[in-house]
Every structure is written in C-alpha cells, then in structure tokens.
C-alpha cells in the first residue's frame with residue numbers, strides 16, 4: 001500500500017512538525033510498525049504483553065507500574081516524532097511488573113493536530129501490536145461534559161464518537177466497532193475500583209478547545225467526555241486485533257459548563273493531584289489482566 005502524497009497537503013491546520021517518513025517516502029505504516037517493533041526487540045531483547053499509552057495528567061502515574069528496565073527516547077524508534085517537537089521528548093519504556101509481565105509504556109503520543117497525519121497518530125498502537133501486545137490501555141486527559149464527572153475523576157470509556165472527520169484507516173478495512181472498548185477489561189477495572197464510572201468520549205480534532213455551543217452539541221449527541229485523542233487510536237487498535245481499555249482523567253469542566261475559562265495549567269494541576277490514585281489504578285488493573 002502507498003500513501004497519497006497529496007493527502008497531507010489537504011490538512012486545514014498549518015504544519016508544526018516535519019512530515020513523517022511514512023508520509024514523504026511512501027512507507028507502508030504497518031511495515032513501519034513492524035520496523036519499530038523490531039528495533040524495540042533489539043533494544044529490550046523481549047516481546048511485550050501489554051501497552052499503556054499515557055495522556056495528559058498520566059505521566060507520573062506510570063512510575064509505580066513496576067521496574068523500569070529500559071527508557072528509550074522515542075525518536076530513536078522508527079516512525080516516532082523527533083525530540084523537542086512539543087518541548088519534551090516522547091519516551092518509550094519497557095517495564096516489568098511485580099507479576100513478571102513486560103509492559104510497553106508510550107509517553108508523549110502524537111495528536112492529529114500536530115499535522116503529521118493519521119498514520120503517525122496510529123503508529124503507537126500498531127507498534128504495540130507488532131511488539132507482541134494483545135492489550136492496550138489508552139489513557140487521556142479530557143474535559144468533563146457530564147457534570148457528574150468532576151476534575152480529578154478517572155472515568156472508563158464505554159464508547160466513543162469520532163468527531164474528527166478523519167479515520168486512521170485507509171482502504172476497505174471494515175472494522176467492527178460495536179464493542180471497541182472491551183467489556184471484559186471494563187468489568188475487570190471496576191473490580192479493582194468499584195467507584196469508577198463510565199462515559200462516552202468524543203474526539204475533536206483540536207487544537208483549540210470547544211466553544212460552549214459545540215459542547216452543548218456534544219452533550220446532545222450523548223458525549224460525557226471530550227478530548228483530542230484516543231478515538232483514532234482505538235480504531236487502529238481494533239483493526240489489528242488489540243483488546244482496548246480506555247481511561248480518561250477529567251481535568252477540567254468542558255467549555256461553558258462552569259464560570260471559569262479553560263487553561264492548560266488547570267489540566268496539569270489536576271493530573272498532578274490525581275497521579276497517586278491513577279498509578280495504583282493502572283498497576284492493579286494490569287495485575288488483574290495478567291492474572
């Protein structure tokens with residue numbers, strides 16, 4: 001399969017980063033994921049079982065998952081962004097849990113609004129599958145549309161609305177999305193923490209936050225949570241047969257639903273405050289997935 005080189009020029013947002021090799025050199029994105037996985041195998045000497053993609057507010061949460069055996073700068077691995085794109089380099093970590101499972105932690109995901117295209121967005125989950133993973137836990141920071149979910153609350157994603165106008169797939173790939181967010185893994189997460197609620201996540205393309213009118217629209221469409229990631233990755237994950245668990249951390253009330261304005265500082269503060277709970281939650285969920 002080849003990539004249409006004109007596709008990237010139809011982006012409505014200006015480019016903030018260089019195009020990926022997959023875009024400019026017509027590399028098959030699935031082959032590029034195989035290449036990345038082969039490099040990870042070379043660097044870590046092992047296959048992995050579970051992947052965790054860390055979103056806004058989740059960075060500190062990964063510290064308690066187990067022993068960090070390898071901490072790799074993402075730009076060393078095929079298809080991942082060069083360091084410094086967003087002020088911090090992405091990292092890929094290989095962690096061994098207390099129970100002995102190999103977990104691949106991907107910190108610093110690629111967002112659609114970065115302008116590197118949908119294959120760059122999907123590359124992390126495709127690489128996870130090629131690296132041996134059967135399960136991916138996708139985390140994110142998000143706005144709360146359902147006011148029952150106040151800032152600092154982790155919420156299981158039960159379903160999504162892909163409102164990006166894009167897909168992470170090309171060609172006749174008719175992927176079943178009817179149980180995209182694994183009922184089995186959600187039940188297991190609720191065993192770990194029975195207080196966990198569930199909600200529908202809507203992905204906007206971003207990078208701007210929504211207007212109050214857009215949030216009212218999303219509310220009317222049935223969304224509880226709003227963000228700029230995850231849905232396109234879940235589509236790609238389901239295509240390659242990964243079992244998906246999605247967990248959102250509500251870091252702010254969605255636009256127009258509170259008196260305040262939205263700020264990135266608020267998002268970071270909510271993540272810091274929730275980190276200990278999120279870390280334990282992730283650790284215990286992973287322990288149960290293995291058991």
Ligand code: 8IG
Pocket residue numbers: 056141142143144204206208209210226227228251252253254255262267
């Ligand atoms: I963190 O309120 C975070 N990410 N679209 N809206 C959108 N993305 C977000 C929000 C939000 N909060």
